[in-house]
Amino acid sequence: MSIWYYKIGSCKLLEIKKCQNELQAYKDHLHEELSIGFIEKGATNLKVNGKEYYIKAGEAIVIYPFVSHICQPIDLANWKFTMIYINKDFYKDILEDLNKSHFMGIKKLNDEDYRKINYMIDTMKGNESLIEKEEKIVSVLADIFINCDINIELVKDKQLEEIRKYIEINFLEQLKLDDIVMHFGLNKFGIIRSFKNRYNATPAAYQLQLRVNYAKHLIEENPNLVQVALNSGFYDQAHFTKEFKRAYGLTPKQYLKSIK
Template sequence: MREVEYYRDRNFPVFEIKSCDEMIHSSKQHAHQELSVGIVYRGSSVVYCERIKRKVESNNAVFIDSGVMHDCNPTNINEWKFKMLYLKRDWFESIMSMRHKGFTMNIKKMDDNDVSLINNMIHDLQSNCSEIEKETILISILDYLFKIEDYFSYKFYKDGHDIDASYKIKKFIDNNFTEKISLENLSEYSGFSKYHIIRLFRQNFNTTPHEYQILLRINYAKEELKKGKNISEITQSTGFFDQSHFTKKFKQYFGITPLKYLLSTN
């Protein structure tokens, strides 16, 4: 199927996804205002980037800086399938709260498990989930593929102050888990960058701030269901985007839908 599709989230307009199947998305040399992450699912292509010739193949990830001139020439258009993730430059720099070091293009080879994992995360970006979940996914994709801190004059380290800060953030989420919490909120509260917050939380609690918030919401919802509370009321009171989002998360944690759990307790 020859097609090009775009996805944008009006409520979180820091990224855009482009899916191309057996199509050349641009036949001219060009540059993007955004940083570009490409995932090649099928086929191969010759990419000319700043007068340097590079070959990208199936299971390759490509990272191109904003403003870098490049063009893409598929070896066989009938065997060419990829997705592009465009990221606003100011958002990318907000991850670390500093300007990033310039670069041209980097390529990473992946195995099938890597591709499947990244594809699932890109799919989740197109679902009805919260800003903090989507922002966490974007940062996770970048760090998994290209190790974000390498693009900044910064190195991550952990000391006692950082550990104290991670518990401070955890307590903030404990006290506000039903509210809308963004990484920007946590950054302002703790004084750490968004990237630093996610790294610290993963190292100390083996999860992300958003996943921890979801866990608190789900456990609270479970107790409310035991009391016979209405599912739509619980969805609203716990801060889920909608009932389908609540149902999906509840089933992921407990292997059963909220409705079935409610019926089993009555």
């Protein structure tokens, strides 16, 4: 697995990750970034919000932030893909510009699409100004993904969305179901069942995913993995290592080494 970061000063616009012949994540997970995956070789079953999609070489997938998903390659010996993660402070503007209700789906790529994507990546490596790089990202994403071949519907329920936001705000706290029951006036069984049906994760599993995502950001700034685990809500180092690898396909130590 290879990982590149493209930063302008302290601003990280993109993270680009390339994987070949390996399983990148072992369970349902989510990203706070806007995620774009390009299948270069082989095929995979992708589960998003409980629905399954088949994606093959020459196609791309756009996954909305905080949407639970898992990728299950058909044949690891014939599997290669590239992921682009767009910083959360940047994708908000993109989604506002690109009617976000249609900005999630599967897209068949042609030679011109690949040319634009590679040009965008090359632009990130160059000496262009920040505004030039931002414009290139928006322009390329709009050109390629404004009309996906398959649009994936994002199902939302107002109360469940409020519970999700509550967990996102308090994910570092020692949350209890009683806290959610008291805050929203629902019974425990109803919360667990409805939340899992909607987001393909229980509230506890969702909180765990948020902690792992947060730990990933901390590792970029702090090489002390014991402290990272504690600061992201993990009080057991083995548990932290296990969950991180299940989400990203690398242990925290391997991930730290890959980004140095």
